[in-house]
Amino acid sequence: MSIRRATRIETQTIWNYSFTVFNEATMGYGKLTSDKVLQMAASFLHNGGYYLVHHENDMIQGWIGVGKTVDHYNNEMAGFIFEIYVLPLFRKRGIAEKLCEAAFRQLSAEGLHKVQLNVFAGNRAKHLYQKLGFQEVSSLMEKRISY
Numbered sequence: 001m002s003i004r005r006a007t008r009i010e011t012q013t014i015w016n017y018s019f020t021v022f023n024e025a026t027m028g029y030g031k032l033t034s035d036k037v038l039q040m041a042a043s044f045l046h047n048g049g050y051y052l053v054h055h056e057n058d059m060i061q062g063w064i065g066v067g068k069t070v071d072h073y074n075n076e077m078a079g080f081i082f083e084i085y086v087l088p089l090f091r092k093r094g095i096a097e098k099l100c101e102a103a104f105r106q107l108s109a110e111g112l113h114k115v116q117l118n119v120f121a122g123n124r125a126k127h128l129y130q131k132l133g134f135q136e137v138s139s140l141m142e143k144r145i146s147y
Contacts, residue, residue, distance in 0.1 A: 003102040006051035006063065014051055014063050015041060021085045027120045041065075044082045052102050054086075054095050062086035064099040066106060069116065079107035079115035084125070096125070100132055 006014065018041050019034040032040075049067030053060050065082030081103060086095045107115055117134065119126045 001054065001056045003052055003054050003098060006053045010053055010060060010063075011045070011051055013060060014053075017085065021083055024085075025083065025120065025123065025125075027122045029120055041082075049080075049082055052099060052106065054099055060087070061090040062095045062099055064096075064103050066103045068107075068110075068112065071114075071116065076114070077112060079103070079110075079112045081115060081117040084117075096128055097132065100128075 015038060018037045022030055022032065022037045022040075044065060044067055047067060049065055051063045051065050054062045062085055064084045067080050067082055069078055069080040070076070071078045081100070084096055084099060086093075086099075104115060116137075117129065119129060
């Protein structure tokens with residue numbers, strides 16, 4: 001088992017899962033086309049983001065998308081987790097936690113002091129993030145209206 005930066009070919013493989021990852025992460029809330037989801041991923045990479053992959057026996061088992069962002073509330077640079085995904089066959093093995101820890105080390109080595117992510121209400125991954133020390137900072141709330 002090892003975790004390392006994804007190659008160009010591995011990034012292409014990850015992109016093949018983009019629509020599935022988006023739908024799982026947004027808990028069905030997101031209603032984008034697969035082309036729009038790919039545009040979002042391309043923008044993340046274009047802005048300096050990258051993937052770390054967890055692989056064993058030459059097989060990718062999961063990945064984490066890592067980048068940087070400006071925390072607009074205090075004008076501080078922060079690491080940002082764009083996405084994290086473990087293929088269903090390899091879940092419940094601690095891979096997501098290992099990927100997060102690798103991302104934390106990488107972002108720290110890049111001189112960052114905090115990392116942020118966005119998680120949708122009801123996403124089971126929120127429990128992992130809390131276990132890893134993430135704290136809720138804000139909540140986006142909405143109400144449908146029609147008059």
